[in-house]
Amino acid sequence: MMPDGWGQGRALFGGLTAAIAWQVAEHGVSNEQHLRSMTISFVGPVQPGPAQLQRRILRQGKSVTQIAVEIVQQQETVLAALFSYGKDRPSAVRITDTPAAKVPAESDEQTAQRFPQSKLMPEFTQFFDYQVSVGGLPFSGTDSREFGGKMRFKSETAAISIGSLLGLVDAWPPALLPLLQQPSPASSLTWTIEFPEPLPTDCLASDWWLYHAFIDYAADGYGHTHAHIWDKHGRLVAISRQTVTVFG
Template identity: 40%
Template sequence: MSLKSMLEAASRGGTVEITDGWTQGRAIYGGLTGALLLASIKGRLRDAAGDGAGDGADKASPHPLRSFTVSFVGPATTGAVEVHAEVLRVGKNVTQAQATLRQDGAIVATALAAFGKHRESTIVVPPRHPMPQLPEPGTIEPFPYIEKMTPEFYRFLALRQVGGALPFSGAETGDLSGWAQLREAPEEFHEEHLLVLADAWPPATIQMLSGFAPASSLTWTLELVTEIGPDTIPPEAVFAYEATTDASRDGYAHTHAMMWRPDGALTAISRQTITVFG
């Protein structure tokens, strides 16, 4: 199944067949997991709008996504997964929904999504962190896919690292930066595609390890600062990325990252709690 086919299947709910090539280690890549959960939620919202025409259910049509939080409960592997979404509340300004991903009867991931309409406000705070100064994307070779050495999903994403070090290299700091892009541009760029890109980078903290040790995301929240869709983002979009390790102790690291369009507009803020076994 292609990424498009998997997202379309998730939007219908039920069984989705996860194709080979979308793993990191033994588990399905987290960005894909998040995108499938979001696609399921948006599909359920569309169904709800159609089922109740005339009784106000049309309000269930989603506003722009504002926040999306994933809890990675357990590892999911390639093959069949079951995805189910539920609308929690449709308010005047905000719609909230949740989705669950199961495999072999066990919950492997859950997500909460908040959609909010544009509102007039007297509070306007420009982003405090400008886009970092990065070389042009075309001047940097993306990480290659090397069988059994790099994550499988690298064959679908082009990550061009600028700042920071390689994982497990004993670096003194846990920060990194670079460019991220889908290798094959979709027909249209949607919020699901941003989720695929936002989780693509290795956890910034693990470059501080001097040798290999397992690490994985426990929770992940993506906050969208600008509206994402075909009218605002071209299919071949490339995003600047900068991650900072805020703190780490007791086997848990806490990071935040920002994504910008090439024109310097802040697009999203990503926050993660990472488990580190080393």
Template identity: 30%
Template sequence: MIGGLFIVRGRKNKMNFDDLINGFRSEEIGALTMDAPQSWAQGRTLYGGLSAALCHVSAMASAEIDKPLRSAVIAFVGPSSGQLTGSAEIMRQGKSTIMMDAVLHGEKGIGTKALLIYGNARDSKLNQSDLAAPQVDAPEDCPSLWGDRKAANFARNFELRRAGGLTPMGGNERGDMLVWVRHATEASVDDTAALFALADVLPPACFTMMSEGAPISTVTWSLEFLMPEVEVANNWFLMKSVAEHTADGYSSQAMYVWDRQGRPVIAARQNVTVFY
């Protein structure tokens, strides 16, 4: 690694998550022409969850960070396509926290920009949570989210089981999705990166309000990581996404992730553009 700079070049063959992350953060300079598989594409860009994950990996490789990620703000500025480069720098570092600025460039400029805050736990008299997991059937007893539909390229790297909520493209009056999700292959090389990838896999909640497909694009994504240690591997996680306000071609949605034991893992929000 030189100056926190990493390079990815596109190709069409399939690559599992761990191999992709290992290739991206390789310290062999000649190997930093790692291919970004078409199997992780989301339309004309790299899948957003993976783009955010690569920003985190760039940050971890650019500074000595021994703290868990606590918060992230992601802006999807433009398409992360063609040859990609990731870079990161320290914005501020204190005794317990470090704030990183990470960028993923595509061939046409900035693709994804991330503000990442890593922080140690501190002693506190407060311990409270109102994020109880919904009561749902086990993932093994839930049907596939997609049914007979063909999933997008990137979504085939995950297994999704509908646990409740509403049907995608069901023409419903509100947007509400409740889905069990896991990586299709074990993702263990970087749990935080694996969580980023997993936490963005659901279609926007307003997708359940549509009666037919239409372009949808996430603009911003803010996440709060509630558990400092999470083993992702190919474990199941329950995800809930609710469209709280949809108008004028934009949808504001709240998103939550719990582990299989019902513990809250992520609380997040997205602003989504809707061409419908």
């Protein structure tokens, strides 16, 4: 049953539906195989109410397992996801000097912008706190290709999980929206998120997490963006890539 209260335009919040698909995929995977990458295709708007969750193991090996999950409503696939799990193995290649966060430090919180309390804000944003310190607010007409700041759950105090991190990352509007001068619809077409390491065990969903997105290319109603996400200690925890549709 898909829940109420998490609306995002005509559909449920994509971070929530992705987290539900992850919970289905996670069942039965070896503890030695960590989630390395997941790709979500938002085929149609997921609605509150009954849904079928379909899970299929595409391949299960000693090192890598690939699992497909679909959410089906009214006999139609509305979300399709591919999850890739992988076990650590010896390698001569090791490059771990990850990009440093460009989000301003704690001392700059006073200058960060908050999303306005407005009926234009999607329903799900009530569950999150945001501080925008890179680029501009949505529909502010900025010319910056960068967008980001900090995000956290308002009341969720549990340790961070893949599911809650998916919610935090997707809670950010598409990086194209600050370039627009007036409200216009936009949505994610595909979303790939990669996890360089298992998530830290010393961080909570209510901690501040750093987010920095960059527009790689945008034209003809579509945008291609990538983002980095760091924990409160400055460790890179995820790399997010999106194809976005925008109608303005």
